[in-house]
Amino acid sequence: MQRTDLAIQTIGLGKNFGAFTALKDLNLQIEPNSVYGFLGPNGSGKTTTIKLLIGLSQPSTGHSYIYGVDSADRSLQTRRLIGYLPDVPAFHKYMTGLQYLVLCGELFGFSYDDAQKRAYEQLERTGLNDAANRKTGGYSRGMKQRLGLAAALIGDPKVLFLDEPVSALDPNGRLAVLEIIQDLRESKTIFLSTHILSDVERVCDKVGIISEGNLIVSQSVNDLKKQYAQNRFLLRFDQDPTPLLAQIQGQPWCVEAHVGKNEEEVLTLLVHAADETKAKNELPQIATQRGFTLTRYEIVQPSLEDIFMQLTGAKNARF
């Protein structure tokens, strides 16, 4: 049953392209004024899902709703509620950024003057003021992505669909877009598809991970981390810990242990234990007995990247 209190809802949503199933039985419930991160490897069904949600594609099974209105109906009512930034935004090359935004505003039914006022506001918001009167054909990819975001915002949508919004941006541009998303969360629901997991951790309230057309998990970032927290320990010493490895691997509670280098190229011992309590007590003892001095000892919280790798079947980044 569709719910008008949810910004986005899908019930058994599926899409087949001939014999190929791009999306299978997707059930989502996204609350208003939240940021939902949609993660998945290439070809997992992220863009297909977005296109179904915004009515550019027709579902093979199920339904999707924006504030209770079926997106497959492609009603003008739904389209007034949504803004969409594609992964590779394209524009009319003969128009300037300002002219393009005014056109978009007019398509939303605003008068020319209103559309122009809104266009200037969005140019300011996306940092494109200086390029407002330049032809879009001369825009860099990052500028195009920011103009696409401005165009998605021009109609003041309640739900914003962003497909890889920061993929083409330099670090400063990325930060600026993430700040815009942070600002918008007060008044809009944002459905964000991205590969950059740190961005999801930074701005998203909830995350969905999709693989081969199946939604594997959909919950808050913190709950996800708790659920997938494993007994992993990080130990750093004032010397190479490799001699300890054999003894630790021989412990009955040890699932896996290896020596790796962290970001600062410092040798670190990483241990995955079956029994957290035993490992927590015995690891420092073993090190001390062998004359190693611990400089750091911590229980590792899994990052979203670890969980993502684990859930999508890819090789774990740390182990």
Place this chain on the structure above:
Amino acid sequence: MQGFKILFKKEVWESWATNKIFIIAGIFLFFSILTPFIMQYMGDFLEMSGIDPSEFGWEPTAADTIISFLDYIILVAIFAPAFLVMGVVAKELSDGITATTLVKPVGRLAYILSKYLVYLSVFIITATISAFICYFYTVAAIGDLDIVDFVASLLPMLLLLAFCVALTLLFSTIFKSQMAAGGTSAGVMFALYIISFIPFIGEISPFRMSTWSHSIIQGSQEVSVLPLITAVVCLFVFIAYSISLLKKKEI
């Protein structure tokens, strides 16, 4: 038709900014001046080459000149819409512009119709202006011709242009590649042109309207109903099918 007015304005702007208006006008203008010019001076050219034009019975009339111009319109009708309209939907589909347009409160009917009506207007207006230039040049340089007959002969050719623009728009909606759209529509139009010469079956080809157009100039009152019906019906079917295709298409 939500968004039609804005999209129509955008299409006019685009045809101007991409010089398509000027290309179409230039092609028609070229033939409108070239045709009477050749007719006027062909005799002199032949004489300069040492050939006596009277041996060939070379005595061009105003009707011959207009018929020749109308034949050039057929040539333009086959190739110009194919190469100037081929990308109007196909390129926007492949670029992703269609997606960002249709996600806004804009109807598919408005999207297709705005494109069709702009390019139809461009072809009709430039062809009509050029035809009148050709007519007045012909009357001034070669001989008199009833303006009513001239206008009547022009109308079937304008309808033919409307048919060709609709056909190209349909292929532009079917294909995501503008080259495929342009090539296919030029091929289909050329095939229909060839078919128009075949007895019986050729009667239904819209290109048979050229024969009708010629006969009007020569004073005939007869109406070629079949090609007229085919052109009008196909035109509406092509536009309706383009809209229906866009509704079903994965954008």
